[in-house]
Amino acid sequence: MNLKELSSRLGLSPTTVSRALGGYPEVNAETRARVAAAAARYNYRPNKRAQALATGRSFNIGHVLSTKNKEQLVNPIFGDFIGGLTETSAAAGYSLSLTLTESDQEAATFRKLKSEGSVDGIVLQAPVTNDDRIALMHDIGMPFVVHGRASGIAAPYAWVDVNNRHAFHRAAMFLIDLGHRRIGLINGDERMDFAARRRSGYESALTDAGLPIDPTLTSQGAMTEDNGHAAAARLLAMDGGPSAIVVSSITLAIGARRAIQEAGLVMGQDVSLIAYDDDLSYLSNRQDVPVFTAVRSSVRAAGQKIAEVLIRQINDPDRGLEQELMEAELVVGTSTGPAA
Amino acid sequence: MNLKELSSRLGLSPTTVSRALGGYPEVNAETRARVAAAAARYNYRPNKRAQALATGRSFNIGHVLSTKNKEQLVNPIFGDFIGGLTETSAAAGYSLSLTLTESDQEAATFRKLKSEGSVDGIVLQAPVTNDDRIALMHDIGMPFVVHGRASGIAAPYAWVDVNNRHAFHRAAMFLIDLGHRRIGLINGDERMDFAARRRSGYESALTDAGLPIDPTLTSQGAMTEDNGHAAAARLLAMDGGPSAIVVSSITLAIGARRAIQEAGLVMGQDVSLIAYDDDLSYLSNRQDVPVFTAVRSSVRAAGQKIAEVLIRQINDPDRGLEQELMEAELVVGTSTGPAA
């Protein structure tokens, strides 16, 4: 069933049927009702491909996964983030189109997406410092929203980010208030902008409290359970190691907890842990009393917000660039306690 | 730059240019080279939307996430699975289109995908027993491949699955060979077909060894760290609890390990654990000596395979339905040991 067929059955022109379905004003209310009824009856729905060609829009929003950021795919937050994205975009008639690319083909892939017209806008994730994708998007004229920010980029662009610096400042300050003086940091890969901001927040809290910054108490790397374990084990084995650690993800924290237990120590007593919690649905830290004390911000909510912003941008390219900073909440669990 | 523009610059007809680019034989080699050079120079690429309308194909493969299976999104294997899917489909010029739907709208969403023509084929994930999506796909005439199988469906369909039954038979048998007699099971949600098959494998091993099946030693539920912890804690607190446990995912196993440690026991000594390992990149169990003894099969590899099968199916709907059973490997780590 297509438009022509449907309109001829109705004894109307395709124009009128299209307009009736599209909600345009220049069609009689009764006619509109007839059309709607017939469309429902014959289960007619405008062909997206034709619609896309006619309107010049694909109704797709794109997300490109580069092997450079393979951790992205591999990243436990990926599922929740994508979930938030699709939830909102589906409601607006958009679907999410995923593309994978070799890292050295990344720019070519974006250009291809543009020249083929297969997406109307793009979500950029995991920005690094001076991320060159942003200039590229401007260059090819593709609407986009960044999940996070890229330090070092002067040109304005739309983004949605968590206030990572503030969150880590608060987290470290929370430990300081508990009396801790030697505080470690197990961070994500600091080439990622969010991780750099987190370190900055952590360091500024120490400085504000008049505490020295000791690089040997910190580490960075992929946010895996393994790495959390290895990093924590190293810290715990140190002479004069930390009595508390700020950890950049729940996955890392699970690894750190393992190391603490292996060392025969008790988390929240001998060693305090405060984690960043993306509020992932399958790694819930939302028990009555959370296991991990954490600074929490839902990555799914971020995905939803980003889809909203991007779709507004697509529908009206001349509107101003939206930028939104989300604050993380501090939740107290069982993994922290006063310094000995 | 579009076809018309490009062809007029070349002094050729759109027909010839299209054919030259498409690799059709009826075009002079020299002409073809000229066209290719011009296309590269002007960075021309056929508009996907127009191509889609003209050919009647969208070059999209679809994946629908239902809130019914919200765990799916939330599922840690999601990222890796999607990764495998996109890797392969991108190579064939397809992209992956994700759609989210309320569970009571699921059938409507599939029909919509069909009537709008927005995807050429669909990947069905997480089948349950008697999964009604399979009949629906047949009904609407949509090419599809199932990740897993659905017991109770008589009609043939294409699928790629792991031999879950055999894997769990082997896992339980491995524990039995170590001398364990009371063996627990912490399974996924058994409404999921794979989980039902896993239980069946587990039970058949016990039966084969002449051991009784004790339902109180088993549990099922979402495969979260929390649930793993709770289930293991319950088993360990039992009078005459199990000396070994088969666990359906690494995430569950991490929770179980926590319970074991909290109980003051040593994993691999007091209690043995064997897990199912999807070989997720961010929850690697691939250390020199793996932490967890496991039956392992890469879910990313499954995604790749599925994309291949689906694209073959789309290109040639009359070809036979492919069905592939992958075997899991058994890797020995530190989480198992002989019975006391």
Added chain:
DNA sequence: TGCCGCATCCAAAGCGGTTTGGATATTCTC
């Protein structure tokens, strides 16, 4: 030389919608 087949290219008809630019009643305005 005349006919055929082959190589090469092109005009035009879709694909299934949206949208511009009227046409035709009908209703208002004074």
Added chain:
DNA sequence: GAGAATATCCAAACCGCTTTGGATGCGGCA
């Protein structure tokens, strides 16, 4: 009651590509 505004509908162009059904020219063959 005439002219204007309004409501309602339609024909046809267009989006950018693929593909069908020739057209043209040339060499080969009898």
